[in-house]
Amino acid sequence: MKIKTDEISSVLKKEIASFESKLDLSEVGEIISVGDGIARVYGLDNVMFNEMVEFEEGTLGLAFNLEESSVGVVVLGEFEHLAEGMQVKRLGRVLEVPVGEQLLGRIVDPMGNPVDGKGPLNTSKTRPVEIIAPGIARRKPVHEPLQTGIKAIDAMIPVGRGQRELIIGDRGTGKTAIAIDTIINQKGKDVICVYVAIGQKSSKVAALEAKLRDLGCMDYTIIVLASASDPAPLQYLAPYAGTAMAEYFMYENGAATLCVYDDLTKQANAYRQMSLLLRRPPGREAFPGDVFYLHSRLLERSVKMSDKYGAGSLTALPIIETQEGEVSAYIPTNVISITDGQIYLQPNLFASGQRPAVDVGISVSRVGGAAQIKAMKSVAGKMKLDLAQFRELEAFAQLGTELDPATQAQLDRGYRVLEVLKQSESHPFQVEDQVISIFAVTRGLMDKIPVEQVRQFEVALLEHIKKAHVELIDGIRQTSKIADESALEKTIADFAASWVEGRAAEIRSHS
Numbered sequence: 371m372k373i374k375t376d377e378i379s380s381v382l383k384k385e386i387a388s389f390e391s392k393l394d395l396s397e398v399g400e401i402i403s404v405g406d407g408i409a410r411v412y413g414l415d416n417v418m419f420n421e422m423v424e425f426e427e428g429t430l431g432l433a434f435n436l437e438e439s440s441v442g443v444v445v446l447g448e449f450e451h452l453a454e455g456m457q458v459k460r461l462g463r464v465l466e467v468p469v470g471e472q473l474l475g476r477i478v479d480p481m482g483n484p485v486d487g488k489g490p491l492n493t494s495k496t497r498p499v500e501i502i503a504p505g506i507a508r509r510k511p512v513h514e515p516l517q518t519g520i521k522a523i524d525a526m527i528p529v530g531r532g533q534r535e536l537i538i539g540d541r542g543t544g545k546t547a548i549a550i551d552t553i554i555n556q557k558g559k560d561v562i563c564v565y566v567a568i569g570q571k572s573s574k575v576a577a578l579e580a581k582l583r584d585l586g587c588m589d590y591t592i593i594v595l596a597s598a599s600d601p602a603p604l605q606y607l608a609p610y611a612g613t614a615m616a617e618y619f620m621y622e623n624g625a626a627t628l629c630v631y632d633d634l635t636k637q638a639n640a641y642r643q644m645s646l647l648l649r650r651p652p653g654r655e656a657f658p659g660d661v662f663y664l665h666s667r668l669l670e671r672s673v674k675m676s677d678k679y680g681a682g683s684l685t686a687l688p689i690i691e692t693q694e695g696e697v698s699a700y701i702p703t704n705v706i707s708i709t710d711g712q713i714y715l716q717p718n719l720f721a722s723g724q725r726p727a728v729d730v731g732i733s734v735s736r737v738g739g740a741a742q743i744k745a746m747k748s749v750a751g752k753m754k755l756d757l758a759q760f761r762e763l764e765a766f767a768q769l770g771t772e773l774d775p776a777t778q779a780q781l782d783r784g785y786r787v788l789e790v791l792k793q794s795e796s797h798p799f800q801v802e803d804q805v806i807s808i809f810a811v812t813r814g815l816m817d818k819i820p821v822e823q824v825r826q827f828e829v830a831l832l833e834h835i836k837k838a839h840v841e842l843i844d845g846i847r848q849t850s851k852i853a854d855e856s857a858l859e860k861t862i863a864d865f866a867a868s869w870v871e872g873r874a875a876e877i878r879s880h881s
Contacts, residue, residue: 397460401425402440404452407601408647409443411458417441420500422461425452430481432465432603435648442648444603446481466496467611469618474562477579477593480604480611485595486579497614499607503670510676512710515741516628516685519555519798520548522728522791525750525808526757527713530741531626531683532674536705538690538697539715543727545689547795548713549630550578552687554587555798562619562627563591566612568605569636572597581796592616605640609668616684617671624680629672633689634665638701655700662704669708711735725792730757743801743850749809753787756812760784779817786816789824802846803832806858815862818870827869834865 399413409431417423423431423443429452435442445452467482470493477486484491512530529535529552537545553563567575575595582588592615596608609631616627631637638661645658653659665688672686690705695717697706706712711734720727739747763781767773773781790811793799799807807828810816819827835842839861845853852858 399441399458401452401454401456401458403454404445404449406647407445407449407603408644409445409449409452409458411441411443412439414441414458414460417460418464420464422463422465424459424461426456426458427451431458434644435650444606444644444648445601446603446607447601449601465499465607467499467614468493468495469497469615470495473592473615474590475583475588475592477575477595479600480594480596480607482611482615495618497618499610499614500667501614501617501671503667504673504675504679508676508679509673510681511740512674512737513740514626514674514683515743515746515801516552516561516626517555517559517798517801518548518552519800520551520726520728521793521799521804521807522726522730523548523713524742524801524804525746525791526730526754527711527728527733527735528738528741528746529685529687529735530674530737531685532672533711533735533737533741534669534672534686534688534709535735536688536690536709536712537715538692538702538706538712539727540692540695540717543715543717543720544725544795545691545715546632548715548726549632549687549689550582551796551798552628553582553591553630554585554796556590556628557585557587560626561590562616562625563587564594564612564616564627564629565591566594566596566608566629566631568596568608568631568633569598569640570595570632572599585796602640602643605637606644609634609637613668613671613684620673620675620682620684621680624675624682626683626685628685628687631668631686631688633691634705635689635691635701638664657700661701662708665701665705666708669705710737723792724788725795728791730754731761743805745805745846745850745852746801746808748852749805749812753808753812757784757787760787782821783811783814783817785821786819786824787811789821790816790828792825800847802843805846805852806832806835806842806862809852809855809858810862810866813859813862815859815866819866823873827866830869831862831865835861 397416399411401409402412403410417433419436421433423433430446431443433441434444468491472491472493476484479485512532514531516529516531518524518529537548539545556563579593582591594608594612596605613629616629619625620627641664642657650658669686672684674683675681688705690702692702714729714732715727716729790807816824842858
């Protein structure tokens with residue numbers, strides 16, 4: 371039987387074409403030492419900074435120190451099982467985290483793994499943990515308010531969408547409460563919130579999640595948890611991971627987003643720990659020289675995008691804990707210089723019952739009136755200055771000298787303003803309610819109300835206006851202005867007179 375050579379060659383060609391040879395060319399190194407979450411790896415000559423690597427049994431790491439003969443790798447997870455001689459493989463990509471709508475209502479770790487026991491995330495979308503922040507050409511000035519629901523802040527230290535407003539104060543002064551109230555106040559306002567818990571107890575975060583779920587706020591919230599028991603690399607990565615998750619909604623959907631970093635002091639401490647273990651030279655307060663860059667490259671990602679690029683926004687509320695009010699320490703001064711203002715919380719105000727304990731003298735917003743509606747700007751314009759003068763008068767009055775009637779009247783009004791600014795935790799005020807309360811107290815319409823009854827009167831006044839004069843509330847909500855100040859003033863004055871008379875009648879009946 372004669373076989374033709376061209377038939378043989380065609381069969382061979384078909385066989386060769388159908389056979390796909392897949393050759394895996396991975397660059398592999400090996401661990402030369404490991405401890406405290408840091409592995410030194412030899413043999414990864416071409417690895418890039420911040421590239422992901424994979425250890426023999428599947429744990430991931432991050433190439434952090436590129437040295438002459440070895441690479442310092444931070445282990446993203448448990449490291450006790452790693453040993454000298456184990457193989458390490460390059461993955462050829464930078465660190466990414468899962469993103470998407472599936473993360474809403476969930477608690478995840480900084481690698482995007484769910485830690486709430488509610489099953490997998492079922493999302494295939496990812497974003498790099500670190501990106502270069504958008505340039506000036508892609509941004510627009512901050513001009514929309516992000517209402518916190520806290521009267522003292524929305525009136526005097528307003529926060530705008532795309533702003534970075536630092537919350538700073540000692541431990542136990544209510545920093546987290548302000549951030550959580552802001553998240554609660556975003557209900558129904560189409561703002562996606564990301565709460566990044568760094569170095570906190572898991573039980574505290576679980577209680578916070580339960581509270582937000584009860585209030586119906588987890589539908590638009592993601593919690594990123596790097597707990598106190600997690601290794602330092604995860605605490606270092608958590609804020610960047612949370613920002614990447616928020617950026618998905620901002621860049622892809624043009625949405626307004628809010629990121630709370632609670633708190634960056636613990637992230638800086640985790641970064642210091644990693645840097646010292648990697649033998650980077652320590653500088654001031656033992657922090658490495660690039661610790662400013664740690665926070666600046668994070669907070670520069672907060673932005674109000676221009677209309678051409680989707681008009682989304684990312685607002686940042688970083689939290690910094692001070693020791694004994696020491697704002698001149700290294701990390702507080704760094705973050706103050708990066709942000710667009712700070713809300714400073716005073717322990718003595720907190721202890722005296724002024725809550726939230728905002729020190730309006732030191733606190734500032736560098737965006738100011740651009741982040742306020744016209745109605746709020748018109749009623750709260752002089753409020754900050756008046757309060758500062760009140761504080762000086764109060765200190766003078768403590769000397770026991772006799773005061774003239776005008777000074778006494780100014781003091782009395784100051785006490786009423788402070789009462790109006792007091793607010794219970796988890797009870798944010800809608801902006802139209804805030805405008806009416808502040809209008810009433812700054813125009814002197816509460817001057818005849820006893821100081822201890824001011825908050826009671828405020829609740830009754832708002833209820834009365836919502837029932838009998840709803841058009842006043844609707845007007846502020848729809849136009850962002852007070853259409854008729856004289857009508858509002860008459861309504862409040864009439865109610866105040868009847869309320870005072872009603873109280874007096876009550877007292878007479880009891881006596």
